[in-house]
Amino acid sequence: MTTKPANPAASGVKLVTIGPEQAGQRIDNFLLTRLKGAPRSLIYRILRKGEVRVNKGRIQAPYRLKEGDLVRIPPVRLGEKAVMTPAERVLRQVEAAILYEDKRILILNKPSGLAVHGGSGISYGVIEALRALRPDAPFLELVHRLDRDTSGCLIIAKKRSALRTLHELLRENRLDKHYLALLKGEWHGGATRITAPLKKNVLSSGERIVRVDPEGKAASSLFRPLAVNPTASLVDIKLETGRTHQIRVHAAHEGHPIAGDDKYGDENFNKQLRQAGLKRLFLHAHRLVFAFDDDGPHIDVTAPLDPELHRVLAELKLEFHE
Secondary structure: OOEEEEHHHOOOOOOEEEOOOOOOOHHHHHHHHHOOOOHHHHHHHHHOOOOEEEEEOOOOOOOOOOOOOOOOOOOOOOOOOOOOOHHHHHHHHHOOOOOEOOOOOEEEEEEEOOOOOOEEEEEHHHHHHHHOOOOOOOOEEOOOOOOOOOOOEEEEOOOHHHHHHHHHHOOOOOEEEEEEEEEEOOOOOOOEEEEOOOOEOOOOOOEEEEOOOOOOOOOOOOEEEEEEEEEEEEEEEOOOOOOOHHHHHHHHOOOOOOOOOOOOOOOOOHHHHHHHHOOOOOOEEEEEEOOOOOOOOOOEEEEOOOHHHHHHHHHHHOOOOO
């Protein structure tokens, strides 16, 4: 991809020639990447008004870019708040969290409390921090998402081809994602597959919540106990689908809500765990296993548990060795 200024009569306008890594991307998503900090409403407005042109013609948001396309990007005034740079502490935290990197992807151990991206009142997240750390990187995009309070393995694509392949692996359930969660009470029996369908709802307060509903989307989670006592159970969960809040809702549905969950959890259990030193949701994306193709090597990455979570397990006398 190359960028050059347009003629002086259109001061501030940029003309961008699309390269192979940008080909196939929707124009609205491309603009969100180029105009960092711009709200979607602004992107759609400049598209609707014809201020963005591809090969000198008007296009709509669903248009997918082709290699060699010439994109006209108008000058855009962004508020100071919209382009806020991540704090130095956050940049250091994200840089230190990288677990694996090659020419196609990087995988990091996302800290609990840090969103994966900005929006909805959040100035920035992991992806904005990475782009600030690597301003010359031609492509950095989230492959999937983790809840803000969930820690662990998060994949970032460094090439559009890698993003497409990984999305295909996710759709076909060929990317193994394992989580660790601390649940309320004693888990009885061994490995259990939970298949309760899930549906998103909006409460009268405006809060978004997911519930088990026969009319919801199919969801499957395989729970396997690792360490159990009458107070709590540490379980490994393999996600077989990727619904919003899937693990949290499935766990609560089985009568074993996750420790520290203030949306679907048990208030008394959460209070008990706070006394044991837990100050966050005990849900951690622990391991990822996948291969880009059938003949290629397997990528197998594990994100270690935070020391705080190890201390909670020790306090509860639940043995777990990574």
